[in-house]
Amino acid sequence: MPIKIPDDLPARRILEEEGVVVMREADAVRQDIRPLKIGLLNLMPNKICTETQFARLIGATPLQVELTLVCMTDHVARHTPAEHMASFYRPWADVRAERFDGFIITGAPVEKLPFEAVTYWDELRTIFDWTQEHVHRCFTICWAAQAAVHHFHGMPKYELPQKAFGVFPHRNLAPCSPWLRGMSDLFPVPVSRWTEVRVEDIPASSGLRILADNEESGLCLLDDPNHRMLHMFNHLEYDTGLLAAEYERDIANGKEILLPRNYFPGDDPQRPPRNSWRSHAHLLFGNWINEIYQTTPFELQEIGQAA
Incomplete structure (x- = not known):
């Protein structure tokens, strides 16, 4: 089944060219089926790029998915046209009474700031708490993941002496987990951050x-x-090219940045990188969507009422 997104969202053309089945809104309303309702709280500066990335992954499953694009209520996006935000995004305050089968919260380029110094920190903390009653499964990414474990578990983040940057082989420590079903014992993951959370800060309970x-x-x-x-x-x-774009941006801005590890062939930034992580991204998000489908209540109003 396809993903349902607005007919004129820029991501639609890109996804259709890639072979992702995208459903027109007019067709979706004629189908007697409850699609999975997935929200995307997009905190990244390049909203259009990010919404395309996540729509590609959640739209590649065999289930029908309805994607709702969400933004912070009072924060004004500076890098995305205002007409795009007005046309395709709903402030969180406008959806807070609704329930979602799944909810994704992206990273944001604020990781060097203390959590409390982020202008929308109080609203984000409210959103984290809101997910516990209005969302069946939540997926946090990069800075949002650091923010979530800080909010729920008190875990601090630490600034790194240099940026963790590149494509690193990661150990699959739980191959029997439903989230990692089908994943290799070692799989590559792009890393791009200036901070980290640490194993020793995970509370025992x-x-x-x-x-x-x-x-x-x-x-x-x-x-x-x-x-x-x-x-x-x-x-x-x-x-594929996003780490290269970040590297070129930092070089252009005069920042001291190392070449992303294990990314450019022969460590030559003049050679186009190859994507070694795409299949694992589809597996992880496919597993997440499938687990939601297997466990979410059929009636939306029952979401969040029980673990």
Whole structure:
């Protein structure tokens, strides 16, 4: 089954060119089926790029998915046209009475700031608490994952001496987990962050389970069953050229940045990178969508009422 997104969302053309089946809104209303309702709280600056990345992954499953794009209520996006935000995004305050089968919260380029210094921190904390009663399964990414484990478990984040940057092989520590079904024992994951959370700060009584890590770049994926959450500290959703774009941007801005590890062939930034993580991204998000489908209540109003 296809993904349902607005007919004129820029991501539609890209996904259709890639062979992802995208349903027109007019066709969706004629089908006697309850699609999975997935929300995407997009905190990244390039909203269009990010919404395409996640729509690609959740739209590749055999289930019908309805994607709702969500933004912070009072935060004004500076890097995305206002007309795009007005046309396709709903402020969280407008959806807070609704319930979702799944809800994704992306990273944001604010990781060097203390959590409390982020302008929308109070609203984000409210959203984290809201997911416990209005969302069946939540998936947090990069900075949002750090923010979530800080909010729910008191875990601090630490600034790194240099950016963790590149494509790192990660250990599959829980091959029997439904989230990692079909994943290789070692799988590549793009990493791009200036901060980290650490294993030693995981509270003993938290119920958190480490699913994947790398000896150099640290924690990658945590299962948080008590809050029905997955926390991904890296970026399996990234497009092939995104690390290259980040590298070129930092070089252009005069920042001291190392070449992304294990990314450019022969460590030559003039050679186009090859995507070694795409299949694992589809597996992880496919597993997440499938688990939601297997366990979510049929009636939306029952979502969040029981673990």
